Amino acid sequence: MITKNKRLMMQFSILIIIGSLLSVLGFNCSPSKMYSLGSSSNESSSVSKSEDLPYALLNADQALSSMLNVTGQTVSSTAVRNEFNIRNSAFAVNSYLSSMNAPMLLSATSLAGEVCNSLVTTERTAGAARNFFTGVNFNTGPSTITVGSYETVLDKFSQKVWARDLSENETKLFVDYRTEYLATLTPAEQGQTAKTSAFYMSVCSAFLSSFDALIF
Amino acid sequence: MKRLLLGFLILITGANVYAQSDADREAKWILERITGVRWPSDAAVLQQMSTLISSKNSAGAVQLAMMQPQFYNITVKQLALQMSTREETIRTPFNDFAAAFIGITRDDLDGRELLTGNYYYAAADARIPAGTTIPVAIGADIIASNRHYAALESNSLNLGDVLEKRDGQLLTINNANTTAPNPDPAGVLTSRAYIEAHATAGTNRRLVEFAFREFMCATIDQVADTSAPDIRIGRDIDRFPGGDHTKFQTTCKGCHTVMDGFRGAFAKWDFNNGAAIHSSVNGIEGRDADNDASGVMNKLNKNGNVYVGGYVTRDDSWVNHANRGANALSIGWRSPASTAGTGVAGFGAAIAGTQRFSQCMAKRVFNAICRRDLAEENQKLLFTQLGTQWESQNYRFKKLFELVATNPQCRYKEAL
Numbered sequence: 001m002i003t004k005n006k007r008l009m010m011q012f013s014i015l016i017i018i019g020s021l022l023s024v025l026g027f028n029c030s031p032s033k034m035y036s037l038g039s040s041s042n043e044s045s046s047v048s049k050s051e052d053l054p055y056a057l058l059n060a061d062q063a064l065s066s067m068l069n070v071t072g073q074t075v076s077s078t079a080v081r082n083e084f085n086i087r088n089s090a091f092a093v094n095s096y097l098s099s100m101n102a103p104m105l106l107s108a109t110s111l112a113g114e115v116c117n118s119l120v121t122t123e124r125t126a127g128a129a130r131n132f133f134t135g136v137n138f139n140t141g142p143s144t145i146t147v148g149s150y151e152t153v154l155d156k157f158s159q160k161v162w163a164r165d166l167s168e169n170e171t172k173l174f175v176d177y178r179t180e181y182l183a184t185l186t187p188a189e190q191g192q193t194a195k196t197s198a199f200y201m202s203v204c205s206a207f208l209s210s211f212d213a214l215i216f
Numbered sequence: 217m218k219r220l221l222l223g224f225l226i227l228i229t230g231a232n233v234y235a236q237s238d239a240d241r242e243a244k245w246i247l248e249r250i251t252g253v254r255w256p257s258d259a260a261v262l263q264q265m266s267t268l269i270s271s272k273n274s275a276g277a278v279q280l281a282m283m284q285p286q287f288y289n290i291t292v293k294q295l296a297l298q299m300s301t302r303e304e305t306i307r308t309p310f311n312d313f314a315a316a317f318i319g320i321t322r323d324d325l326d327g328r329e330l331l332t333g334n335y336y337y338a339a340a341d342a343r344i345p346a347g348t349t350i351p352v353a354i355g356a357d358i359i360a361s362n363r364h365y366a367a368l369e370s371n372s373l374n375l376g377d378v379l380e381k382r383d384g385q386l387l388t389i390n391n392a393n394t395t396a397p398n399p400d401p402a403g404v405l406t407s408r409a410y411i412e413a414h415a416t417a418g419t420n421r422r423l424v425e426f427a428f429r430e431f432m433c434a435t436i437d438q439v440a441d442t443s444a445p446d447i448r449i450g451r452d453i454d455r456f457p458g459g460d461h462t463k464f465q466t467t468c469k470g471c472h473t474v475m476d477g478f479r480g481a482f483a484k485w486d487f488n489n490g491a492a493i494h495s496s497v498n499g500i501e502g503r504d505a506d507n508d509a510s511g512v513m514n515k516l517n518k519n520g521n522v523y524v525g526g527y528v529t530r531d532d533s534w535v536n537h538a539n540r541g542a543n544a545l546s547i548g549w550r551s552p553a554s555t556a557g558t559g560v561a562g563f564g565a566a567i568a569g570t571q572r573f574s575q576c577m578a579k580r581v582f583n584a585i586c587r588r589d590l591a592e593e594n595q596k597l598l599f600t601q602l603g604t605q606w607e608s609q610n611y612r613f614k615k616l617f618e619l620v621a622t623n624p625q626c627r628y629k630e631a632l
Contacts, residue, residue: 054628056587058254059306065290066254076372093305095587160256163244216248 055215057099060084060091063108066216067115067208070161072131073122076115083114097215108209116204120197132156133200141191142182142199150178153200157207174203239269243277246621249585250281252290278618288318288376292613295584299430300409302422310369311362311409312336319379320613327577327611331431331564334401339368340380348373355393359386359408360491387497396497400484400532402564411492415485419452419515423485424478424563428538431567432547433576439547440470444537448477451526452519476527477537481563483512483529532559536566547572574603574611581616586626598625 058066064084068076076084087107092099123130124138134156135149154174158166166174181199182190189195207213240257243265247255255262261284265277281287294306296317301308319337320330338358344350350367351357357364368378385398385406404410405427414422425436442465449472455464484495495511508514516529535556539549548571549555553562567573578599582590590598602619609615620626 053588058252059294061290061294061306062252065252065286069253069286070256072256081370081372089307093307159258161254163255163257213254216252216254 053097055097056095057092057097058214058216059093059095060088062216063091063214064111064115066213067112070213071115071119071204071208072160073115073118077118080111080114080118083111087111100211100214105209108214109205112205112208113201115208116201119204120201124197132160132204136196136200138196139193140196141189141193142185142195143190145178145182145196145199147175147178150175153203157204161207162210162212174206177203177206239266242266242269242274245627246274246277247281247284249587249626250278250291250617250621251284251286252294253286274622275618278621279614281621282614282617285374285376288322289374291584292318292321293375295580299580300404300407301413302426309362309366310375311365311407312338312358313404313407313409315365315368315375315379316404316407318375319381321617322376322379323381324612324614327606327613327616328565328568328573329403331403331405331568331573332561333403334385334398335381335383336385336407337379337381338364339373339378343378343380344373353393354386355388355395359395360388360489362408387494388491389497399494399496400559400561402560405560405564406485406492408492411485412487415482415487415492417515419450419518420479420482420485420513421472421475423482424475427478427563427567428474431576432570432572433579434547434572436471436475439474439538439543441473441538441540441543442466442470444469444473444477444540446473448480448527448535448537449473450476451517451524451528452522453526455523455526473537477535478563479516480529480532480534481558481560483516483532485560486513486515534558534563571600571603574607575599576603577613578602578606578616578620581613581620582626585617585621588626588628590625594625598623 064076064080068074068080087110090103090107092104119132120138123133130136133153135152137144151171154166154171158164158170178199181202185195240262243262244255244257246269247259247262247265261280265280268274268276268280293310293314296314297306297308297310298304299317300311300313315337316333316335317330319325320327320333325333336358338354339350339352341352344352348371350371350373351363368375385401386395387398388394389396398406400406405423410423410426414420414426428434428436428439446469449469453464453468453472453476455461457463457468486493486495495513510530512529512531520526520528533556536549536554538547539555549566549569550571551566551569554566554569557563557566576599579595582599582602602616602623605619606612606616609619
């Protein structure tokens with residue numbers, strides 16, 4: 001039991017680290033397909049100088065609505081609403097980037113977790129109508145996840161959530177995460193279908209709670 | 217020659233690709249700012265907006281963005297919620313004030329009716345999805361509590377779809393189930409949310425203070441005028457604070473002459489047991505013991521011994537003491553009835569008729585979608601211009617959103 005908890009903790013830590021790195025490294029550093037609003041590595045340094053920025057922070061309502069919108073969900077589940085009610089107060093009430101803080105990011109991750117849970121549940125049985133997890137076999141354990149199919153999923157999320165390509169750094173972080181995730185699982189767990197769903201749910205959560213997904 | 221043609225072709229193609237990319241970026245920016253949420257890059261509405269922008273029809277693109285449910289559910293709702301309470305925060309349950317704002321915007325009504333309309337918005341029974349439980353009793357759930365509106369939000373209903381305009385504002389009599397027509401309707405100024413926020417306890421001065429604050433974007437000290445007469449200042453205001461009459465003349469009087477001049481408008485209003493009350497309605501069955509024979513709430517004349525020579529409110533008349541000197545210029549009173557009047561309806565009409573009201577609404581819409589701060593000197597020029605344009609478009613809020621979203625100053629300079 002202790003070993004299992006430790007493993008879960010380790011997986012959660014890896015997710016947090018990925019999220020944090022994406023927040024910092026992935027702040028619009030990839031070429032944009034649709035929008036950049038003047039984004040460049042030079043501009044990210046001006047974040048602390050002024051609030052007159054091309055970016056605005058999403059508040060709680062906006063963050064939830066955005067998460068549902070980019071994942072193509074029109075109705076929020078009871079679990080999502082409950083999570084929203086719990087996390088709502090940690091979000092900012094204004095649009096200043098300086099209002100972003102650790103509790104808000106953690107709350108965004110929790111909220112994203114429920115939204116992604118709902119998405120994975122829907123897509124698992126959606127067959128050809130899947131929007132994100134095309135090519136994913138949810139009926140096998142995570143040991144069968146190939147880098148190729150995984151990168152297809154990453155590309156879908158990157159385009160739908162960030163509206164841009166993944167940078168090399170970001171791709172590497174996600175690929176490393178897959179390796180580390182598998183390494184934390186026992187051989188038996190690597191064959192469990194629930195672990196495949198959990199893996200993709202964590203990837204989805206990392207996208208939805210990243211810095212880029214919480215601004216507009 | 218072939219090479220020249222090829223080069224020309226490449227140049228033209230390249231320019232088109234660039235233009236398309238710009239249009240895509242513009243479409244995404246407009247859509248996200250109008251709806252307040254992020255969108256996936258392959259959303260169908262984005263493609264349509266991009267095409268409109270490519271054909272130099274940015275206004276059409278904004279109109280398309282405003283058709284998305286999030287425009288009402290997020291952008292307009294949050295803009296209104298911030299104006300509806302004392303804390304001025306979006307972390308407020310959905311209420312009748314915000315419902316009216318959404319309705320007036322959606323139905324393309326004259327924006328001045330926000331302060332003058334004799335109607336309210338609530339969910340149409342037929343538009344509530346089957347299986348969704350919304351409390352709909354007019355008295356208990358809509359007029360005397362916020363249950364109806366809170367349930368619309370907690371059930372994530374599409375506010376732009378479910379709300380319907382209901383003519384004739386209502387107040388409850390004695391108990392929550394009996395209603396009577398509101399004798400002094402003034403749009404959101406007589407909404408339950410606004411009256412609860414500003415008439416709870418106090419002396420009804422806050423109702424005036426926040427009317428200036430929310431609808432003219434002016435704090436009361438910004439319109440303070442120590443040269444105006446103090447004839448309307450109540451008996452509860454000390455004329456010798458700390459034994460110093462000069463202090464009253466140079467500071468207290470400035471704000472109180474404006475607030476106390478106008479507060480007669482709200483003399484018959486109060487908030488009690490979860491509902492907005494008006495003495496002429498609730499007096500019918502003697503529900504409220506706080507009003508004297510003239511219907512003036514006792515709170516307007518309390519602490520009468522602080523300065524016995526002060527003004528005693530005996531009716532709901534008001535006088536405008538914010539229409540001299542700099543105030544006349546910055547507020548731009550226009551309605552002939554803006555020098556004096558009676559009731560909240562008259563007060564609301566006077567406020568809605570000012571140039572400042574139009575400029576303030578432009579500022580609020582600008583803040584809601586552009587989310588950037590402008591230098592003071594640029595603000596004045598821009599909001600004056602937008603306010604004038606809005607008026608020429610019959611005060612329709614959707615037009616104002618369109619004007620603001622397509623204004624170059626809405627965009628961060630590097631994004632232009």
